Amino acid sequence: MRSSEPRAPLGLAFAATAGLLFMLLPLALIFLYAFSTEERTYQWPPPGLTLKWFAVTWGRVDVWQALTLSVQVASISTLLALILGTLCAAAVSGTKFFGRETISLLVILPIALPGIITGISLRSAFNLMEIPFSFWTIILGHATFCIVVVYNNAVARFRRLHGSMVEAAMDLGANSFQTFRHVILPNLGTALLAGGMLAFALSFDEVIVTTFTAGQQQTLPIWMLEELVRPRQRPVTNVVAMVVVVVTFLPILAAFYLSRGGEQTVSGMGK
Amino acid sequence: MTALAEAGAILPSRGGIVGALSDLFWRRPKLLVFLMVLPALLWLGIVYVGSLFALLLQSFFYIDDFSGLIVHEFSLRTYAELFRAQNLDIIIRTVSMAAVVTVASAIVAFPVAYWAARYARGPWKAVFYLGIMLPLWASYLVKVYAWKLILAKEGILNWLFEQLHITFLLDWWLSLPLIGGNSLSISYTGTFLVFLYVWMPYMILPIQAAIERVPTNLLDASADLGATPRQTFWKVIFPLALPGIIAGSIFTFSLTLGDYIIPQIVGNSQFFIGQAVYSHQGTAGNIPLAAAFTVVPIVIMVLYLWGAKRAGAFDAL
Amino acid sequence: MTSAVSLQKVSRHFGLVRAMDEVDLDVAPGEFFAMLGPSGSGKTTCLRLIAGFEQPTSGRIQIFGDAVEGIPPYRRNVNTVFQDYALFPHMNVRDNVAFSLMLKKLPKVLRIKAAEEALELVRLGGYGDRRPGQLSGGQRQRVALARAIVNKPKVLLLDEPLGALDLKLRESMQEELKALQKTLGITFIFVTHDQGEALSMADRVAVFNEGRVQQIGTPEEIYKRPQSRFVADFVGSSNVLDPEFVYWIVGEKRWASLRPEAIHVMAAGQSASRMTGTIISKSYLGPVIRLMIDLNGTKLHASVPSNDAVPAEGEKVTLGFAKDALHLMEATS
Known part of the structure; x- marks a missing residue:
């Protein structure tokens, strides 16, 4: 008999460590470059370290505008996704009905198909219906792929909720609305929080669909894309990149702590 | 309990209209389900599927060669255009890249997933979890940007080769046809590396989930029946992890097929499907051809998903 | 005298499956009534129809003379002890027990007092602050019981209440349930697949098979004078x-x-x-x-x-x- 926790083979340990480093080192590099004194190239090693660029970035109006737009878009998309996704998850997990599978498929489709398809579909639909690009056309696209994140989290939690708990509440005198408020919502709470934060992160970061649904407005990712294609102010881009990493990490860390011991809530996502 | 008055077998309805509505939901549970599904159904049905359908419809229109205007007549002419040499090249290039990226990420991802599922315990479990989650959720553009920094001529990779005095290796590699180029950041090798980096976390998670589902006593049983560790791996673990690999490949394949930003930023000027779609709908104004191009990844993915479903990969998602 | 619960020709069909087929049943007030049968025999469906979780396909159900068709569970003065207890994990034991009183908007002081009394009754005094997750199976079962009786329902329904407990605990709980029923004077209807449990606890037993009631009688009648091969075979080892x-x-x-x-x-x-x-x-x-x-x-x-x-x-x-x-x-x- 082998022991239940065997030592890992050396080759595996090496390959796994290398894989993990491959994933994490490039992100670490982002942090370092934000402090580089170099202005015109991506020179390694950085000739010197400075905090100057943080101050410069802080003073940039275009960065602030892009950031504000991104936060607004992400907040509203998340709110819409929370409402639509939770209701849909409740319906799908509560009962078996005709077309249940179709609805699951429909919810997952926007992330199962490449983002460019979602993007160009929406763009051509806006063109056909002569809807001008605006803040709301961005939201329309973002909420569509955010629904699935909330939906997945909520469905996983509903699965753990005993079906008899809803019956117990009704048995003890709670009508449908009271059951929702006193039993379902408190048990769904952390799952919704986790799903909402992930939806926010997804929307905050989205670029592919946004390039098709935004007019002249720049979300932060669109701003970055411009910089990537035509670098003009590398140091500012370095700082923005680092800030974006930090801003997306915080919800992930929080979601991780919220869902610890539970199912993996942040897995299985696409863009 | 003394506080409660003796009540009848049926309690009066409470809460006026809310109570009445609740009673209605109880009597017609399907109505409640319908009302709950309706908003999402309308949203996805109208906004998403509606747009998708409108796009597919336009792929059956075509551009008049003389006027450059879209002719709103049913025709397969635009699809025929897909088979022109230059467009066929784009499709073959994209599909090959997607395939190579998928195979490579499966190879790199497997040990990480296997370690995370089998050996990571206690705090290491959290380290691995976050180590996989953070790159997965880090901003896509930031990840691409990081590689722009890495692959730059004055960047860390060239510096590293120099320090180790193996720059000749890099030069040799870049001199190879097809995969080479003037520098890493404008070669297919560079494009491939960025794709691999950006999509690999999507491969790790399903594999990890599949391996975690293999009961440990199955491995003990295999060893007990006389299998060497190598045999146990190939005969027990690998077949059981395969649905996970296929599930992960759905992500890596689909995401590579549809991407148009990575090859635009790191790579030579040769188009991938995503770029073709983008340029045809944008500057060229050839919406029908752009639409026909989007049908390619959809068809490939539908076939792929159908195959994956038959291989039982959806249980590993 | 009106029956506590009365079923007249009640059927419940799920598509082609006849979970219950024309069942007639009368439970007297204050009776300890058992519904016995193998799984899939219709006994649990019968319980769910009385509680109001499901609605009959045809037939009439009355509780203390009142027809309950169209009355949702939250308006029936009937409470249920669930097989898996169905305690609310986000509330402590006291709030679980006081849940129905909270919905009735009873003042907090009275609510807590009533909940503590009910917990005392199931010998769980002092456990009010714990979470359901911190209790053993037997304790959870008692909380579920306290939660169901705090309201003094007209009828208490118990769905395989002892099914998840081990043998020793089951035997002592049998005694306790019987004593509790005597103290409260509430009509108890409980569902079980264990013939020993049904015979030892109930005043009367209804034996279910394939959606129909095979025989209703006192434990002695059921045991000694089975009316059909199924009853003879299922009850004991004749x-x-x-x-x-x-x-x-x-x-x-x-x-x-x-x-x-x-x-x-x-x-x-x-x-x-x-x-x-x-x-x-x-x-x-x-x-x-x-x-x-x-x-x-x-x-x-x-x-x-x-x-x-x-x-x-x-x-x-x-x-x-x-x-x-x-x-x-x-x-x-």
Whole structure:
């Protein structure tokens, strides 16, 4: 008999460590470059370290505008996704009905198909219906792929909720609305929080669909894309990149702590 | 309990209209389900599927060669255009890249997933979890940007080769046809590396989930029946992890097929499907051809998903 | 006197599946009533219809004379103890018990007092601040019980209330439930697949099979005078004798049941009886020994006190039993 926790083979340990480093080192590099004194190239090693660029970035109006737009878009998309996704998850997990599978498929489709398809579909639909690009056309696209994140989290939690708990509440005198408020919502709470934060992160970061649904407005990712294609102010881009990493990490860390011991809530996502 | 008055077998309805509505939901549970599904159904049905359908419809229109205007007549002419040499090249290039990226990420991802599922315990479990989650959720553009920094001529990779005095290796590699180029950041090798980096976390998670589902006593049983560790791996673990690999490949394949930003930023000027779609709908104004191009990844993915479903990969998602 | 619960020709069909088929049932006020049957026999569906989780396809249900068709569970003065307890994990024990009082907008002081009293009644005083997750299975079961009785419902429904407990705990809970029912004077209806539980606890038992009620009666009636082969077979371990065999003994072509303990086993030749058979197997069960005897191709179970001298396996024995021990049931079918 082998022991239940065997030592890992050396080759595996090496390959796994290398894989993990491959994933994490490039992100670490982002942090370092934000402090580089170099202005015109991506020179390694950085000739010197400075905090100057943080101050410069802080003073940039275009960065602030892009950031504000991104936060607004992400907040509203998340709110819409929370409402639509939770209701849909409740319906799908509560009962078996005709077309249940179709609805699951429909919810997952926007992330199962490449983002460019979602993007160009929406763009051509806006063109056909002569809807001008605006803040709301961005939201329309973002909420569509955010629904699935909330939906997945909520469905996983509903699965753990005993079906008899809803019956117990009704048995003890709670009508449908009271059951929702006193039993379902408190048990769904952390799952919704986790799903909402992930939806926010997804929307905050989205670029592919946004390039098709935004007019002249720049979300932060669109701003970055411009910089990537035509670098003009590398140091500012370095700082923005680092800030974006930090801003997306915080919800992930929080979601991780919220869902610890539970199912993996942040897995299985696409863009 | 003394506080409660003796009540009848049926309690009066409470809460006026809310109570009445609740009673209605109880009597017609399907109505409640319908009302709950309706908003999402309308949203996805109208906004998403509606747009998708409108796009597919336009792929059956075509551009008049003389006027450059879209002719709103049913025709397969635009699809025929897909088979022109230059467009066929784009499709073959994209599909090959997607395939190579998928195979490579499966190879790199497997040990990480296997370690995370089998050996990571206690705090290491959290380290691995976050180590996989953070790159997965880090901003896509930031990840691409990081590689722009890495692959730059004055960047860390060239510096590293120099320090180790193996720059000749890099030069040799870049001199190879097809995969080479003037520098890493404008070669297919560079494009491939960025794709691999950006999509690999999507491969790790399903594999990890599949391996975690293999009961440990199955491995003990295999060893007990006389299998060497190598045999146990190939005969027990690998077949059981395969649905996970296929599930992960759905992500890596689909995401590579549809991407148009990575090859635009790191790579030579040769188009991938995503770029073709983008340029045809944008500057060229050839919406029908752009639409026909989007049908390619959809068809490939539908076939792929159908195959994956038959291989039982959806249980590993 | 009106019945506590009355079912008239109640059916519940799920598509082609007839979970319940024309069931008639009357439960008297203050009665401890058991619904016994194998899984899928319709007993749980019956309970859910009374609670209001499901609605009958046809037929009438009355609770204390009031028709409850169209009345949702939250308006029925009936409470349920669930098989998996269904405690709310986000509330402590006290809030769980006081849940229904909270919905009735009872002042907080009274709510807490009533909840503590109910917990006291199930011997869980002082557990109010714990979370359901911190309790053992037996304790959770008591919380579920306290939560269901705090409201003093007209009828208490229990769905396999002891199913998840181990043997020892189950036995002590049986006693407690009986005592509790006496104290409260509430009508108890409980569902079980364990015939021992049903017989020892209930005033009356309804035996379910394939969506129909096979027999309703006191435990003694059910045990001693089963009306059908199914009841004889399911309740206890009666020998069900086929009509040919019964004809040979009493000259009537009917099915019959014979309790194992009613059979006397003697060494061959000790009696004039013509029933001579061979012992096929023998198992020691503590106070009794259980024998399987082959009698001209018919296999019979007999149980004899273990302090009697019992012949060994393979030996020939003569059997005897009192004529009235043979309980005749339905004719050939």
